[in-house]
Amino acid sequence: MGAIEQAAGLVFQWDVLVTIFFAAVFGMFVGAIPGLTATMAIALLVPVTFFMDPIPAVGAMVTCAAMAIFAGDIPGTLLRIPGTPASAAYTDEAYAMTRKGEAEKALGANLLYSALGGLVGTAVLIFAAPHLAEVALRFSSTEYFWMAMLGLTCAAFISSGSPIKGLVSLLIGLSVATIGLNNPAGQPRFTFGHTEMMGGIDFIAAMIGLFAVSEILRNAAGGARNLPVPQVPIGNPLRGWGTMLRTYWRQQIRGNVVGVGVGALPGAGADLAAWIAYAMSRRFSKNKEKYGKGHVEGIVEATSANNAAVGSAWVPALVFGIPGDTITAIVIGVLFVKGLNPGPTLFVFNPQNIYAIFLIFILANLIMIPLGYLAIRAGRQLLRIPRRIIMPVILAFCMVGAFATNNAVFNIGIMLAFGILGFFMEDNGIPVAPCILGIVLGGMVEQHFITTMIRSDGELLAFFGRPIAAGLGIVTLLIWVTPLVVWLRRLQRGSAAAPEPSGPGTA
Amino acid sequence: MRLNDALLGVLLFGVAIALFLGSRGFPSIPGQQIGAGAFPTVLSAGFALCATILVISGLRSRLPAIVWMDWTREPNGIRNVVVIIALVIFYIAFARQLGFMLTMAPIIFVMLRLFGVGWLASLAIAVIAVLGMQYIFGRFLLVPLPWGLLAPIRWW
Numbered sequence: 001m002g003a004i005e006q007a008a009g010l011v012f013q014w015d016v017l018v019t020i021f022f023a024a025v026f027g028m029f030v031g032a033i034p035g036l037t038a039t040m041a042i043a044l045l046v047p048v049t050f051f052m053d054p055i056p057a058v059g060a061m062v063t064c065a066a067m068a069i070f071a072g073d074i075p076g077t078l079l080r081i082p083g084t085p086a087s088a089a090y091t092d093e094a095y096a097m098t099r100k101g102e103a104e105k106a107l108g109a110n111l112l113y114s115a116l117g118g119l120v121g122t123a124v125l126i127f128a129a130p131h132l133a134e135v136a137l138r139f140s141s142t143e144y145f146w147m148a149m150l151g152l153t154c155a156a157f158i159s160s161g162s163p164i165k166g167l168v169s170l171l172i173g174l175s176v177a178t179i180g181l182n183n184p185a186g187q188p189r190f191t192f193g194h195t196e197m198m199g200g201i202d203f204i205a206a207m208i209g210l211f212a213v214s215e216i217l218r219n220a221a222g223g224a225r226n227l228p229v230p231q232v233p234i235g236n237p238l239r240g241w242g243t244m245l246r247t248y249w250r251q252q253i254r255g256n257v258v259g260v261g262v263g264a265l266p267g268a269g270a271d272l273a274a275w276i277a278y279a280m281s282r283r284f285s286k287n288k289e290k291y292g293k294g295h296v297e298g299i300v301e302a303t304s305a306n307n308a309a310v311g312s313a314w315v316p317a318l319v320f321g322i323p324g325d326t327i328t329a330i331v332i333g334v335l336f337v338k339g340l341n342p343g344p345t346l347f348v349f350n351p352q353n354i355y356a357i358f359l360i361f362i363l364a365n366l367i368m369i370p371l372g373y374l375a376i377r378a379g380r381q382l383l384r385i386p387r388r389i390i391m392p393v394i395l396a397f398c399m400v401g402a403f404a405t406n407n408a409v410f411n412i413g414i415m416l417a418f419g420i421l422g423f424f425m426e427d428n429g430i431p432v433a434p435c436i437l438g439i440v441l442g443g444m445v446e447q448h449f450i451t452t453m454i455r456s457d458g459e460l461l462a463f464f465g466r467p468i469a470a471g472l473g474i475v476t477l478l479i480w481v482t483p484l485v486v487w488l489r490r491l492q493r494g495s496a497a498a499p500e501p502s503g504p505g506t507a
Numbered sequence: 508m509r510l511n512d513a514l515l516g517v518l519l520f521g522v523a524i525a526l527f528l529g530s531r532g533f534p535s536i537p538g539q540q541i542g543a544g545a546f547p548t549v550l551s552a553g554f555a556l557c558a559t560i561l562v563i564s565g566l567r568s569r570l571p572a573i574v575w576m577d578w579t580r581e582p583n584g585i586r587n588v589v590v591i592i593a594l595v596i597f598y599i600a601f602a603r604q605l606g607f608m609l610t611m612a613p614i615i616f617v618m619l620r621l622f623g624v625g626w627l628a629s630l631a632i633a634v635i636a637v638l639g640m641q642y643i644f645g646r647f648l649l650v651p652l653p654w655g656l657l658a659p660i661r662w663w
Binding site: 213221458487 | 533534563576587614624
């Protein structure tokens with residue numbers, strides 16, 4: 001029996017399909033509630049997946065992520081509050097459409113192009129990943145070191161508004177990763193004599209803290225008030241799909257390409273893809289003057305991009321074990337727990353599992369259309385869910401989730417500490433995402449760094465001794481040097497007093 | 508609470524020094540010049556670099572030392588944050604003795620009251636949520652949530 005038939009056998013089982021369905025509904029809910037992000041939905045899902053088999057567990061996360069990214073467009077369109085950071089790029093545009101009474105057209109476009117973008121991203125994942133895996137099989141620790149560095153560099157420098165603060169966030173994450181026994185020397189580091197710290201900081205607990213608890217604190221700080229529900233009629237979102245598909249196919253393809261490219265870059269994800277696609281759409285459009293006043297063109301391109309990125313972000317995650325965004329960072333953590341260690345060998349030894357994940361991707365994007373249709377029709381009711389009741393229950397879920405990772409109350413303390421840290425970082429404009437990637441990749445970076453150093457007897461040039469490694473290394477160093485040069489030149493001109501640009505991906 | 512970049516830089520400089528001093532004591536791998544201290548030392552250098560840049564740009568920006576964000580001016584903003592942190596600490600301290608349900612129910616109740624939900628509704632939501640979670644997580648998802656004082660009346 002071939003791997004694809006085996007994969008179908010793994011996926012088309014009642015328990016798997018039911019799990020996927022519930023995960024989809026859950027993702028839809030969480031994504032649609034403003035203030036709850038797609039990453040938070042995934043983080044809350046983790047403790048539930050612990051008892052599941054690997055395939056339904058991964059399937060639940062894939063579906064939940066795709067759904068939450070789409071559902072984030074609903075509050076963005078109706079309330080001008082993006083449900084997830086990935087929708088932020090075109091929230092103003094979509095809200096302007098709502099004010100013109102075209103809410104259903106905006107949401108319909110979001111749904112259609114989210115699903116199509118997701119399918120394109122999946123197609124790229126299916127075709128690119130196995131080929132890349134063959135290349136990756138020949139990688140040594142030097143290449144892995146640079147791949148991880150490239151991912152971390154992109155996360156710190158490109159996807160955050162202020163490169164320095166992105167770097168600070170990354171360093172915090174890497175430092176957290178050094179805690180415990182898990183290092184090449186097997187030496188307990190920064191444990192302060194606690195046996196609980198020997199195993200290192202539990203990544204899931206830290207994650208729940210950074211993404212969920214800090215958001216709960218943020219909501220509580222604002223009083224967890226209910227939002228004004230807009231009194232706009234929402235018609236049939238399916239109307240106008242035919243016209244849109246004919247008019248905007250160029251924008252769609254361009255958005256897909258941008259999304260796939262940005263998503264596949266280790267360390268950059270859907271948020272950044274949407275911002276770039278929206279800006280590009282505006283630059284190349286014949287109707288520039290209509291942008292920002294409720295014009296669907298930019299939305300088509302940006303929403304095509306962010307969902308395509310969700311799929312292609314899995315390419316570096318599955319092939320190299322290097323997450324493309326915070327969502328895949330969590331999924332990598334879960335894959336390790338399930339014994340499906342990401343990396344090229346996964347493609348060689350367990351191809352049926354990989355194909356099963358691909359199948360689930362396709363299913364997730366297909367199920368999005370009917371569920372998304374219902375969610376849009378129920379959009380106003382979804383927004384009426386009282387946040388002041390949701391927040392306490394979510395905190396309780398967070399605490400149980402942190403506890404469940406290894407049944408230690410100590411982890412709830414870790415969760416709280418990272419919740420406060422995340423809250424403080426957000427207040428100070430330090431992005432959280434690089435910190436997460438740092439925690440996930442810290443061990444890998446150090447291990448490959450030390451291995452290469454030992455093999456070369458401390459010769460630093462060994463990092464550029466192989467062609468692929470040299471290429472990756474030079475790209476990484478260029479990204480490092482550029483902001484420093486820009487900063488120094490700005491300092492010379494004395495214009496450093498200008499306010500820092502607040503870019504995308506700060507959420 | 509937004510610190511001026513200069514202040515943030517000073518804070519990070521402290522982190523850099525602590526990291527550097529902390530990693531000096533780690534022994535190297537036998538027969539190698541490199542050991543457990545190498546990576547944290549690199550990180551501390553990174554922190555020091557960021558700290559320097561932040562201090563310089565912070566001093567040039569002439570912003571106040573601390574900017575109080577909008578949420579600190581919200582009525583109850585600070586109170587809500589402090590109480591929620593205290594509630595989590597309360598759970599950490601008492602969950603083992605009192606059990607999951609007896610600790611979590613008051614936490615949910617207090618939070619709901621904090622956000623202005625009525626007495627009766629808060630009580631009902633807290634009780635239902637706790638019973639549901641103990642059942643779903645404890646029974647179905649096999650998380651060993653502590654029963655504490657309620658252990659004698661455990662029904663499964």
